[in-house]
Amino acid sequence: GDSVTQMxxxxxxxxxxxxxxxxxxxxxGYPSLFWYVQYPGEGLQLLLKATKADDKGSNxxxxxxxxxxxxSFHLEKGSVQVSDxxxxxxxxxxNAGGTSYGKLTFGQGTILTVHP
Amino acid sequence: xxxxSQHPSRVxxxxxxxxxxxxxxxxxxxxxxxxYRQFPKQxxxxxxxxxxxxxxxxxxxxxxxxxxxxxxSLTLSTLTVTSAHPEDSSFYICSARGAGSGNTIYFGxxxxxxxx
Numbered sequence: 001g002d003s004v005t006q007m008x009x010x011x012x013x014x015x016x017x018x019x020x021x022x023x024x025x026x027x028x029g030y031p032s033l034f035w036y037v038q039y040p041g042e043g044l045q046l047l048l049k050a051t052k053a054d055d056k057g058s059n060x061x062x063x064x065x066x067x068x069x070x071x072s073f074h075l076e077k078g079s080v081q082v083s084d085x086x087x088x089x090x091x092x093x094x095n096a097g098g099t100s101y102g103k104l105t106f107g108q109g110t111i112l113t114v115h116p
Numbered sequence: 117x118x119x120x121s122q123h124p125s126r127v128x129x130x131x132x133x134x135x136x137x138x139x140x141x142x143x144x145x146x147x148x149x150x151x152y153r154q155f156p157k158q159x160x161x162x163x164x165x166x167x168x169x170x171x172x173x174x175x176x177x178x179x180x181x182x183x184x185x186x187x188x189s190l191t192l193s194t195l196t197v198t199s200a201h202p203e204d205s206s207f208y209i210c211s212a213r214g215a216g217s218g219n220t221i222y223f224g225x226x227x228x229x230x231x232x
């Protein structure tokens with residue numbers, strides 16, 4: 001079955017540091033890939049997505065590129081802020097437009113803490 | 117943009133009682149909704165897929181008689197936890213996709229259930 005593996009956390013960084021959270025996946029066909037963010041006590045917010053190989057999703061300074069050859073979707077940000085402290089989830093879904101689109105398989109989540 | 121709303125955000129109930137959680141799509145027709153469960157400091161696990169006007173499809177290991185899902189309209193799905201026990205205490209979160217959501221999957225804010 002489908003699976004998503006994220007780098008283990010927690011990740012602790014100083015403000016303005018460079019962030020990478022690794023994510024690799026196993027899936028049949030051509031899944032859509034997502035990064036979600038969860039702030040303490042809240043639900044999930046979509047951070048970015050990519051629906052086909054070589055697509056780059058970006059939002060709020062975060063970006064991730066869909067690499068089919070390495071089955072990866074690593075999240076990066078050039079300069080993190082304290083307000084970026086949250087849990088980040090990598091996820092995949094069936095191909096956009098397919099019947100399984102929206103049924104998400106999540107990675108285990110990575111806790112990010114950014115210190116001033 | 118499209119929004120998915122869950123209610124209640126927090127609920128405490130006594131063991132043996134039932135509790136209903138609502139998931140509403142506010143400005144698009146959600147043909148499909150998904151229900152997830154998240155234990156503290158863990159990832160989200162899909163419980164079931166809910167299609168408007170038909171029976172929900174449950175994931176392996178999820179008790180369909182305990183977690184009743186109804187998707188009676190294109191804007192509302194409900195999850196009823198029946199005969200709740202303390203081990204049902206968890207964070208329940210729904211997501212939705214459908215016409216007008218632009219292939220985006222929107223999550224509700226989540227509902228914290230505590231069974232005492």
